[in-house]
Amino acid sequence: MKSLNGAKIRGMILRYFLLALGTVIFTLPMIYMISTSLRPNGALYEYPPRFFPKWEALTLENYSYILNQSKFYVNFLNSAFVSLSTITLAAAVSSAMAFVLGKFKLKVNKLIFGFIILTMIIPGTTMIVPQFELATKLNLVNQLWGLIPFYVAWVIPFSTFMIKGFMENIPGEIMEASWIDGASVWTVYTRIALPLASPAIASVSIFNFLTAWEEYPWANTVINDTSKRTLPIAIAGFFGQHQFTQWGYVFAMSVLTLIPVVLIFILCQKFFVQGLTAGSVKG
């Protein structure tokens, strides 16, 4: 009996050791990014490279440079505007679609759902050429708000799919009672379905926020004006602007861009895990 306990304890120690080791290796790139953002730009090409800056060389000059530029605030607000509009619109239209697809047996349901699944299995970037042509025709090129309909359309399949699964699990009796009371479709949607599905909508919205906040290929293709850039294109533009990349600026801006994302992630951790696992375990 004693030896068994010993083996168990040894197993536990091994688990914690491996997890801790893995986590340290895993976080090195992020720590290096932060440490690079905290040293003077000139020191970035020093050889040998240092993982941690010299204590006396620590500086916030990269951050003050970025934060003293009005450009950064413009980029930040652009990203916030596009991301927040995307998640609001996507939540509205996807939850409505999910409600109809999940709770009513219409003839078109199968067809619509088929298209939703179909678009989920095609890599999004393969459509960039016809989408660019479409954006040109609709005069959406180089328009900040022009990003929104594309982003919303991209996240509709995933959002509808997830919210639909949740709506299907709402017990039929709850709605049955309202039909008997003579409630309309709209009333049932807004008074019953929406409040009950709000956890699913919240979790989907977090994912949608990340998608829009970090989207690069499309925004980089259609946005030209510096004043209309979102954060990812602004960061990418910073890099490679000069012959020698000013890594201190690049990483200071990166850290500032990551702060809202990490905050949202840590605060909404529960919704995150729910959203991620909803589709996978059943499958």
Added chain:
Amino acid sequence: MITKSRLNRTQLIALLLPGLLLFAAFTVYPIIRLFWMSLCDMSFSSMLTQPFNGIENYKEVFQDPTFWTVFVNSIVYTLITVPGQMAIGLFTAILLNGIKRFSVTFRVINYLPVVTSWVIASLVFRYIFNTEGLLNYFLWKIAGVTSSNIRWLDTRWGGISVAMILGIWKGIGWNMVIFLAALQQVPQDLYEASAIDGCGAWGKFVHVTLPGIQGTILFALIELTIGGFNVFTSIKMITGGKPAHLTDTLLTWMYYKAFSTGKFGYAAALSFVMALSLGLLAIVQFRMMRNRDN
């Protein structure tokens, strides 16, 4: 039923339409248009007329040696990053499943790379893998495993390796979370039964864990295969396809052809082949999933 009333019918349609219209206009239409573009001459000189030219674009794609280079790159990228991140993610999940304290802390930290944007993560990796950068210094001067600086960023497999390491690093957290959820669904008594049958840790893993999480493995396989072929930003930021398109993948090459050389027909044909083959592959994988369920 309820859908018989006219008011309710109108309301149902009103709820469906906004999403449906957006989805149809910005996602479904481009897929159809993509197919049509792939059959037309779409270069700058013929932009106004866009004459139909059958399978010429497809011929051009398949006869282009660069296409085969980038095709191999995408295949290698997917074949290595997909099993790589699944294996490490599953291993981490198994470790996490056996501990009580700090489980959430480990999970949160290991998930952070997933929420880090591709642009930022790519730039960090580019900086680390610089020829005079931190990693080479560590490998050569501290660990002593190399005898010179490896030129990660300007050789074909060096550049692809950096992108693959980034891809695995960024994907582990997602795999960890979905596998952890799957592991928690495996009935505990199966483990106890296998222990009575004399199964060791490896035996339990092969006979209980793996069959128990089959569905999740297939799900991850489908999602990650699509993601693997969708690799774009990391390649663009880390190597930019250099040297001489040797490190391009299908999508970065397609993008270059379209937006730098104006060969929209070529790009459309390449995209359509990709969309079609991945769609078919996903359908096969879905079928496998359904067969397992029945």
